[in-house]
Amino acid sequence: MSVTGPRLQPTLFERSRPGRGGGKIPHPPKDALDRIPPAHRRSEPPALPELNEPEVVRHYVNLSHLNFAVDTGFYPLGSCTMKFNPKLNEWAARLRGFAELHPMVPDQVAQGTLQLLHDLESALAEISGMRAVTLQPAAGAQGELTGILMIRAYHRSRGDFERMDVLVPDSSHGTNPATASMAGFRTITIPSAADGGVDIAAFTSALGPTTAAVMITNPSTLGLFETRIGELLDAVREAGALAYMDGANLNAILGRFKPGEAGFDVMHFNVHKTFSTPHGGGGPGAGPVGVGERLVPFLPAPRVLRDEDGSYRLERTGERPTSIGRLRSFVGNTGVLVRAYAYILAHGATGLREVTDDAVLAANYLKHRLRDAFDIPYDRACKHEFVASASTIKKDTGVRTLDIAKRLIDFGYHPPTIYFPLIVDEGMLIEPTETESLEMLDAFADTLIAIADEARTDPEMVRSAPHTSPVGRLDEAMAARQPNLRWRPMRGAEMPCPD
Amino acid sequence: MSVTGPRLQPTLFERSRPGRGGGKIPHPPKDALDRIPPAHRRSEPPALPELNEPEVVRHYVNLSHLNFAVDTGFYPLGSCTMKFNPKLNEWAARLRGFAELHPMVPDQVAQGTLQLLHDLESALAEISGMRAVTLQPAAGAQGELTGILMIRAYHRSRGDFERMDVLVPDSSHGTNPATASMAGFRTITIPSAADGGVDIAAFTSALGPTTAAVMITNPSTLGLFETRIGELLDAVREAGALAYMDGANLNAILGRFKPGEAGFDVMHFNVHKTFSTPHGGGGPGAGPVGVGERLVPFLPAPRVLRDEDGSYRLERTGERPTSIGRLRSFVGNTGVLVRAYAYILAHGATGLREVTDDAVLAANYLKHRLRDAFDIPYDRACKHEFVASASTIKKDTGVRTLDIAKRLIDFGYHPPTIYFPLIVDEGMLIEPTETESLEMLDAFADTLIAIADEARTDPEMVRSAPHTSPVGRLDEAMAARQPNLRWRPMRGAEMPCPD
Amino acid sequence: MPYGPHTAPDRERMLTALGLSSVDELFLDIPEALRASPLRLPDPEPELELATRLRGLAARNRVDLVSFLGAGVYRHYTPAAVDQMLLRGEWYTAYTPYQPEVSQGTLQSIYEYESLIAELVGLEIVSASHYDGAAATAEAALMTCRATRRERVLVSHAVHPHYRETMRTYFGSGLQLDEIPLVAEGPYAGTTDLDALERLLGDPERPVAGVLAAQPNFYGLLESMSAIGALTHAAGALFVAVVEPVSLAVLEPPGVYGADIASGEGQPLGIAPQYGGPYLGILACTEPLVRQIPGRLVGMTTDVRGQRAFVMTMRAREQDIRRDKAASNICTNQALLALAASIYLATIGPHGLRDVAANGAARASELEAALAALGIERLHAAPYLNEFAIRVPDARAVHRRLLDRGILGGLVLADVEPTDPSVADALLVCATEITTSADIARFATALADVLGGRSPVTIEAAVAIDGSGVSTAGRMAGR
Amino acid sequence: MPYGPHTAPDRERMLTALGLSSVDELFLDIPEALRASPLRLPDPEPELELATRLRGLAARNRVDLVSFLGAGVYRHYTPAAVDQMLLRGEWYTAYTPYQPEVSQGTLQSIYEYESLIAELVGLEIVSASHYDGAAATAEAALMTCRATRRERVLVSHAVHPHYRETMRTYFGSGLQLDEIPLVAEGPYAGTTDLDALERLLGDPERPVAGVLAAQPNFYGLLESMSAIGALTHAAGALFVAVVEPVSLAVLEPPGVYGADIASGEGQPLGIAPQYGGPYLGILACTEPLVRQIPGRLVGMTTDVRGQRAFVMTMRAREQDIRRDKAASNICTNQALLALAASIYLATIGPHGLRDVAANGAARASELEAALAALGIERLHAAPYLNEFAIRVPDARAVHRRLLDRGILGGLVLADVEPTDPSVADALLVCATEITTSADIARFATALADVLGGRSPVTIEAAVAIDGSGVSTAGRMAGR
Ligand SMILES: Cc1ncc(COP(=O)(O)O)c(C=O)c1O
Numbered sequence A, B: 001m002s003v004t005g006p007r008l009q010p011t012l013f014e015r016s017r018p019g020r021g022g023g024k025i026p027h028p029p030k031d032a033l034d035r036i037p038p039a040h041r042r043s044e045p046p047a048l049p050e051l052n053e054p055e056v057v058r059h060y061v062n063l064s065h066l067n068f069a070v071d072t073g074f075y076p077l078g079s080c081t082m083k084f085n086p087k088l089n090e091w092a093a094r095l096r097g098f099a100e101l102h103p104m105v106p107d108q109v110a111q112g113t114l115q116l117l118h119d120l121e122s123a124l125a126e127i128s129g130m131r132a133v134t135l136q137p138a139a140g141a142q143g144e145l146t147g148i149l150m151i152r153a154y155h156r157s158r159g160d161f162e163r164m165d166v167l168v169p170d171s172s173h174g175t176n177p178a179t180a181s182m183a184g185f186r187t188i189t190i191p192s193a194a195d196g197g198v199d200i201a202a203f204t205s206a207l208g209p210t211t212a213a214v215m216i217t218n219p220s221t222l223g224l225f226e227t228r229i230g231e232l233l234d235a236v237r238e239a240g241a242l243a244y245m246d247g248a249n250l251n252a253i254l255g256r257f258k259p260g261e262a263g264f265d266v267m268h269f270n271v272h273k274t275f276s277t278p279h280g281g282g283g284p285g286a287g288p289v290g291v292g293e294r295l296v297p298f299l300p301a302p303r304v305l306r307d308e309d310g311s312y313r314l315e316r317t318g319e320r321p322t323s324i325g326r327l328r329s330f331v332g333n334t335g336v337l338v339r340a341y342a343y344i345l346a347h348g349a350t351g352l353r354e355v356t357d358d359a360v361l362a363a364n365y366l367k368h369r370l371r372d373a374f375d376i377p378y379d380r381a382c383k384h385e386f387v388a389s390a391s392t393i394k395k396d397t398g399v400r401t402l403d404i405a406k407r408l409i410d411f412g413y414h415p416p417t418i419y420f421p422l423i424v425d426e427g428m429l430i431e432p433t434e435t436e437s438l439e440m441l442d443a444f445a446d447t448l449i450a451i452a453d454e455a456r457t458d459p460e461m462v463r464s465a466p467h468t469s470p471v472g473r474l475d476e477a478m479a480a481r482q483p484n485l486r487w488r489p490m491r492g493a494e495m496p497c498p499d
Numbered sequence C, D: 001m002p003y004g005p006h007t008a009p010d011r012e013r014m015l016t017a018l019g020l021s022s023v024d025e026l027f028l029d030i031p032e033a034l035r036a037s038p039l040r041l042p043d044p045e046p047e048l049e050l051a052t053r054l055r056g057l058a059a060r061n062r063v064d065l066v067s068f069l070g071a072g073v074y075r076h077y078t079p080a081a082v083d084q085m086l087l088r089g090e091w092y093t094a095y096t097p098y099q100p101e102v103s104q105g106t107l108q109s110i111y112e113y114e115s116l117i118a119e120l121v122g123l124e125i126v127s128a129s130h131y132d133g134a135a136a137t138a139e140a141a142l143m144t145c146r147a148t149r150r151e152r153v154l155v156s157h158a159v160h161p162h163y164r165e166t167m168r169t170y171f172g173s174g175l176q177l178d179e180i181p182l183v184a185e186g187p188y189a190g191t192t193d194l195d196a197l198e199r200l201l202g203d204p205e206r207p208v209a210g211v212l213a214a215q216p217n218f219y220g221l222l223e224s225m226s227a228i229g230a231l232t233h234a235a236g237a238l239f240v241a242v243v244e245p246v247s248l249a250v251l252e253p254p255g256v257y258g259a260d261i262a263s264g265e266g267q268p269l270g271i272a273p274q275y276g277g278p279y280l281g282i283l284a285c286t287e288p289l290v291r292q293i294p295g296r297l298v299g300m301t302t303d304v305r306g307q308r309a310f311v312m313t314m315r316a317r318e319q320d321i322r323r324d325k326a327a328s329n330i331c332t333n334q335a336l337l338a339l340a341a342s343i344y345l346a347t348i349g350p351h352g353l354r355d356v357a358a359n360g361a362a363r364a365s366e367l368e369a370a371l372a373a374l375g376i377e378r379l380h381a382a383p384y385l386n387e388f389a390i391r392v393p394d395a396r397a398v399h400r401r402l403l404d405r406g407i408l409g410g411l412v413l414a415d416v417e418p419t420d421p422s423v424a425d426a427l428l429v430c431a432t433e434i435t436t437s438a439d440i441a442r443f444a445t446a447l448a449d450v451l452g453g454r455s456p457v458t459i460e461a462a463v464a465i466d467g468s469g470v471s472t473a474g475r476m477a478g479r
């Protein structure tokens, strides 16, 4: 009943009535399960909800109305590249030939998908300047793990067991250090310099014979291109370490910078950012990894190969013993990769470069529009995103970045990413992407500026925002203190069901 | 941005910017149109809006949020049978084999669709007790025209040119008299009796040698079964006229009453009511017509035939000269008919009867729940819908049915049909359908009763409703007085564009 | 019941409230003698089985043919966004927007539809919507009678045969319909005969209400619409142009050449062929005719809060208000298809629409050339846009043999005009933006083969041109 | 740019505001020597061409085979409502629900997912979500090490080979992974060897953190999970059950037989095979392990207005807060697939899910009987649900020749276990509710033919059984 505003919904369980539903699956023969020994049988059926199709539909349609999405409005969530999700790609991924293909069929049955994957690998290699690409990792973080495990295998293959350190800048995404730990490495954090770049002195002094790798996000999570990247890479090479590039921010450098050409040994792509595929409420994604010559032998198995006769095949089990192995079952998040392939072909070389140019232009324009109302901690040309800060506003009025973010909701905008990267005081990371119009950028800037004014004239209004959303600010402390992580029948007053 | 409530949207034209869009269709050769003489060429391109896909998507997603729909809430719009629209049917109609079939292909290319249409005709004949069915009419009103033209052709075929009158009850739908006029007949309106049925005396006295047909809606638009239907049909037969049944209310009698068995000569189906297919904002529908023996020769062309060898074909041009001809191009609203076929097979014999039983039970239950708070003008067992009236409330408080309807919006319900049929004072026609749960029926009844109370305690609140919808009551007089029926660039103040 | 929510206890509770013991008691008002015999229909079919059955039936239709069939229904590429927007449940099973406060989505979309079509046809008033091109054209003819209070309408023989048949059916009520013959020979063969029109208009005893002609006409040819319009207006009649909407991206619109009314089939605007419907009947007219136009009109107004809003208006023309005096009996229309057409137009834009039309024209030229290389000539000489008739001896047999080779060689004109000797040996063929050079080469090769001649292009070469291995048949959706 | 809004004047305006003359000036921070070489990629492809290309590639995959392949990915019927709900743009391109005020749709759906899976597995805590069954299982193994502070994990050889390979990769960091062998002969052949397990657990030098076994196991066999659990717990280790969710409609759930953790592949819950993903990694545990479980958790709470609401919680386990101390590096997950699974479960209901599982079991029995009639025996004797291995001489060649006949005869076990002689001549075959009697008859006929025997059922008879003319291959969606 969202036409009078979205309404909170009862859970599926509260909507359930015994005996409702059915009509989807034929009834099995009565003796269907007689073969199964009673000891293996479930005594009570799972208490799943019983609903009919109309109720399921209303449930999910009405729930969907409780979400902010790119399809409904501007979503400048920094670091997440919330660009438009082309509808052709959804259509393509649902083509029967793609959707219904089982992952363990013989290669000859899967030539269409294999060719697509092979071509996509080539395109990503070209975009990144890398020698080869694996499409297997399911997300950026798994791509990082893949990369770091390959680096580990590389050092070991050379008999070098000493290198146990991974250097990461303090502005890096949490997945970088977490990945290093998962792969059994020690994380060494490098502070940022005043200009937002890596502190080169701290960096070189941390480098040494125990350094396995450095992980650099470029452009950084501050939206800044690492101008001293040449020096950095030279130092890494000299130290015998390898250079990992976190490519999550690739949207800022398509056609402008190829990490492989610059000397990075390995990088991951966030397909679900740069190449638009949907990350609905948290995923899915795909985190392909590109490698330079030295790491090719260690790529995960199976790779997609093109045989002499032009046919495609997967590597067979055990075909390449130097491989680090597999990171998951099957070949990759193929459904996501189909979308990425469509995205890349729709744009072509000129279009991809335009993506970057427009994304960077939009970010710089927006930064420019906000410079009087907010602090801009790193005030140089940004790439696809930039950090603004409400530091001064907070000092003057007590209104925090969190409040400003919540207040944006009242005006129909999704807030930017806030308090990330952690190194900026009262920071908000704003990423407009290339698919938002100039009208939208201006309207957003006007609103943010108006909120900055409001913080001075009516701070309480900002501090108590949002006012128009279906729920207000949440009691997160209670959620953590008395965790309620699954539905159980509950008494009315305790946690009332919205009607 | 509907998560903070649906917002009014600028028009497509206001969103347009010169130079936006593209990327869908390859560019044609430069000389593509050189062949076309300049005199035939358009000098100025049509001023269609220029948008990119993201904006088109936001436009339509946000517009869709401004609609009430069965997928979001209860829609008891009497006479419209707003039942749930099964999602399988949408899938089926989009199967390439159905969707991409050109209507003028040779029969051998279209065997799947032809078989489906043939089987659907049989099923509708069985449901209605009629001898044969045409699927050609695009909607109920076109079905009526088809039926009345066949009746005309029948009388003429017998050399009877005198019969120029069509009798319709005063409670009938507007399409009945309008159809009679379109076919060149004179409409004679028959009053209703006190019990809501046709006034049998008035009816028989109007019948005579100039009567071509009577059109009876059964159950009537009051939701009442015509108990004297046997007598009526006898009288019609005696007078040499034919009996047309408006089958729009078939949802009330599936498996309970077959018009053909009872003696009707012809009837139409409102496929988009009884068989669920979507009537999005006004259509599409399908209005198949079933006929008894006497009218078979006059059915529109082409019919769908099954040949001896089991293959299907369309009648050839001119194959059956007695036909009244065609009502439209091609064979019918096939995409709608695919959905109806799926609906009928999903239900089968038992399911269709259950549809009716549940629809009728729900309507009677709801009537019962409302009897203390509202007037119930015809208080006997209703069929799938019933009329309640705010006559007493209006007398007591000045609050009208219109006000109550608008107030329902604030509580998340679509209002019933109001002031129809015209013969009931302050009437509201309520049709719950069989796909609404008992919880929903009760909640709706509670709300209507609460509004009736509110009319007495706070009439202004009701009279000024709705309060929570994206727009309030409209200035319909201005719309008619200064018609603005298409977009033209306009000055800001005059008709401001929502942001 | 597959979609019903009622459990046995639910039903019990309702019956108890009503004081009944069985639902049968609610049907006692049906006279016993007239109660239905049992329904002889199968048992309910679970969705899994039903989906399998439906897929099986769909698979029996052959949609993978290389097709050159148009004849009033055109196969275009529909961008994927169109259907995904259309599939949103908020549009569906919402009847007439009786309650504008909760129907602004539908109402605004209809207003936009009216505006988009108005731009295309160059007329002010657009009704939303009619059943299809044929029904809309019949309504247009009836409009001319109401507006002029005359009873005779002239229709060019080159208007789509289905439209003419439909008009004849609708005119069963006593109005008169005469056909304007076509020029038989020479450069204007196949177009409306202006001299004949002038003669038909000249009968003082039988004044003409309206004249209908199609642009492009059924044979794909371009008519002299302004000349037809001038003759029509000189006789005090109204001029109805039957148009194809995609062509209006490049062809002079009815509003410019003086039509009073435009009608046509909206199917080419993003709507799948679906073996005949649901389509979209386009009907538009000049401002003075606004009270005569049947069908729904949505206008812009304001609400009590001063906001801009949309509402159905001028309803006094419609059957639910006017009953037997209504402009038409139309009630349920094709609103969802009007929405589809709007989304298509919004997605493809003016330049896209022009490219669609121009690509069709270019492919049609290419087709003409490929056929000419085989010695197959056009039946007519007048200019065409993207469809034309060709002269083929024993057309029906040739068509059948092409089909054996996976090619749908257009329309056998004798099938729709069995009594017209001038089209006895002719096929009507068409190209659109989804036609590929490979399709054309395959057609030419197969035709050469069928006619016993030699093929000018080998199939291998042809397929190489496209490269994808997917013929026209695979190029429609996005849907 | 196909999706970009910026016109040349828009760009101009922005550059002017920035005081720049070209966008190149915004890239001067890239050292000149390191600027990219030109992108060697094709020109932008219009949607019509691109859609044709994609359709062509999809058509090169052969999905119309009659298939008996499972091996961890199962082909089920997905009701049409599931994908139509999933396709709604409101779910898409919405990242992590950082702002709960405008993400209640996603947050409530995740909470419901957690609740639904909790019911299926009989455990309290469910994380939403992991990449796939293999990655979730590897995370489960790592969890046991964190929780017990031990470094050695035992995994049954009958856990899916891909999962074992994945664990090996994840364990590259120094943890130890040992395999529990299977019983070689007798009624329990093919299941986890309990004696061997006991021995492996008994090594006091190398204490075990966790034991992993699959139910049904990779060969489709049912394991004695309670016995494995008892041995595991006796050694102070945690027990991880690797499960298949549809089977849990009828099989005893991990919570009942004492598993501490359950992991598995959620693909069978309404998710298309898609040649490998995106799927859904299921991971669940008992309440005491809640601080060890990686991945997202959503809980119920209230808002400042006193309304019930949902929010991400216990985030201190996650990488964005804890960085190198996090429970895992997982960030982007498979949330949209968790939503798909929830919609599937809500649509199909508990009885529907049971029917899916039971139909699979019934069809598998039928398949076993049909093969037995040809003299083809199962490789193992232990009970199975809907998948089993058969002994076929020269399995790889037979498989290939079946393919020539349009049949996908399951999995050649030697392809995934090339060094295991016990599966050298074996195929792993499976049936689900979409398998028809006609499919089974076609398989048997073809197999008889390939093996040079005689066919027990003719193909004609087989097709008649189904009637629709659509094989299994046509029975998956509703999608
Ligand atoms: C800079 C950076 N690195 C890595 C990641 C991790 O990628 P994913 O979320 O796909 O695992 C992200 C995204 O969240 C990121 O922004």
Ligand SMILES: Cc1ncc(COP(=O)(O)O)c(C=O)c1O
Binding pocket: B079, B080, B139, B140, B141, B142, B173, B175, B176, B217, B221, B246, B248, B249, B270, B285, B287, C330, C331, C332
């Ligand atoms: C009783 C009755 N008769 C006829 C009709 C006309 O049907 P349609 O709207 O399909 O033309 C309707 C529906 O609107 C109706 O309710």
